[in-house]
Amino acid sequence: MTGAGPVRRWARALGLALLLSAGSVPVLAASPDIDDFLQQVQTAARTLDFAGVYVYQQGAVIQSTRLAHVVDGTGERERLEALDGEPRECLRQNDIQRCLYPDRKLVVAQPARSDHFPGLLLGDGRSLGKRYEWKPSSRAYRVAGRRCTVSELLARDRLRYSYRVCTDQKTHLLLKSQTLDPRGHIVDQVAFGSIRLGTDVPTNALDAKWDTHGWKQETESGTPTDLQAKGWRFSPPAGFAPVVQLSRKIGPNHGVDQLVLSDGLAAISIFVETFDPKRDQNVKQGGMRQGALNIYRLRLASYWLTAVGEVPAQTVRDVAHAVQYVPKAAH
Known part of the structure; x- marks a missing residue:
């Protein structure tokens, strides 16, 4: 399905993370x-x-x-x-x-x-x-x-x-x-x-x-964070490597953590935010698309997980479903 409003929102967030990560993609033989x-x-x-x-x-x-x-x-x-x-x-x-x-x-x-x-x-x-x-x-x-x-x-x-x-x-x-x-x-x-x-x-x-x-x-920026230390485990697709991890404020009392993956041409962002029953009661799980940009959302424990990228729909879906959350108490 398509959804221009949510697509634009997450596309802007993906763009900000790329601002902060320029030049940091790992170098391999080519x-x-x-x-x-x-x-x-x-x-x-x-x-x-x-x-x-x-x-x-x-x-x-x-x-x-x-x-x-x-x-x-x-x-x-x-x-x-x-x-x-x-x-x-x-x-x-x-x-x-x-x-x-x-x-x-x-x-x-x-x-x-x-x-x-x-x-x-x-x-x-x-x-x-x-x-x-x-x-x-x-x-x-x-x-x-x-x-x-x-x-x-x-x-x-x-x-x-x-x-x-x-x-x-x-x-x-x-x-x-x-x-x-x-x-x-x-x-x-x-x-x-x-x-x-x-x-x-x-x-x-x-x-x-x-x-x-x-x-x-106003000044728009993000603060570096460590999502693994917070209990998150990710499995990037072949050829995609972590570029940057950020914590950002996107509204009053509303924060989001973000991991950016890239293969050098394409980028995928994974957003993690706490589920809020009042704010998120009408938010649906599943995919949406606009042109090359695909988004996939799912509920994981008490969090919303959103994968966004200019990659095929199956890729963002697989990225989202591969994420695991291990609460600190279980470490």
């Missing part, structure tokens, strides 16, 4: 060909100056975002502006970003993430040759008026999705990416509709749209 290709794509996303609008389709939801990225003497700077729904923009300076919500007169400071489009990798990606087969091709395509080369990252098992990407022939910048299920069907996709590079990037592309003087200021 194919140099896929290494070189992915490093070229990731380096282009981190070092080039570009500005444009990209469109992201996730299931029935389509969202447009204006993006500007510039590297100068101060480091990496970026501006993301949502063009659909509630007005909002995020301004990044290296490892910190400030997100502006004009309807609420709110500024939220948080760790910055660099894995979003047109980036691909979560961490350095050096173990990916063990889990994905890279199939380059000579087939050319055009995206946003620029010529790009199509290639595929094919999953070696059914635990994860495959990807079809189109990278700029001159700069290696990722211009389009499609996520493919095990049958080869597109489950989500993102692509630039327009883009400028280098000196064609407008000088005001990074300017904030709103004056935030007098707005409320």
Whole structure:
């Protein structure tokens, strides 16, 4: 079944954890060909100056975002502006970003993430040759008026999705990416509709749209935690390794613990929160999906367990059912 509201909530939480875990995926041996290709794509996303609008389709939801990225003497700077729904923009300076919500007169400071489009990798990606087969091709395509080369990252098992990407022939910048299920069907996709590079990037592309003087200021972060010490036991799918463990507040008197697993391209989060009969009386167990994002919830002892990830539904279900809770008194 689908559920846009809960899906967006857990997707935001997954994103925050990835902000705090950048660069921490363990390194294993991998194919140099896929290494070189992915490093070229990731380096282009981190070092080039570009500005444009990209469109992201996730299931029935389509969202447009204006993006500007510039590297100068101060480091990496970026501006993301949502063009659909509630007005909002995020301004990044290296490892910190400030997100502006004009309807609420709110500024939220948080760790910055660099894995979003047109980036691909979560961490350095050096173990990916063990889990994905890279199939380059000579087939050319055009995206946003620029010529790009199509290639595929094919999953070696059914635990994860495959990807079809189109990278700029001159700069290696990722211009389009499609996520493919095990049958080869597109489950989500993102692509630039327009883009400028280098000196064609407008000088005001990074300017904030709103004056935030007098707005409320908040900081969003998580505190490191040890879920095993709390009695939790996890069995990650093959190729997925723990990246970060966090405790976060998501509401008044409502906390959640989170474990993030990643294989370098895909991520799975496992959320643990105390069951509250009043708050959770209408919450149902089972799965929901939006595009490539799958969620599976179940009740375990006096806790809610939620697995979230851009992986096949069976993977998040298996991850959730493999979790065990051993109360401290039983240790």
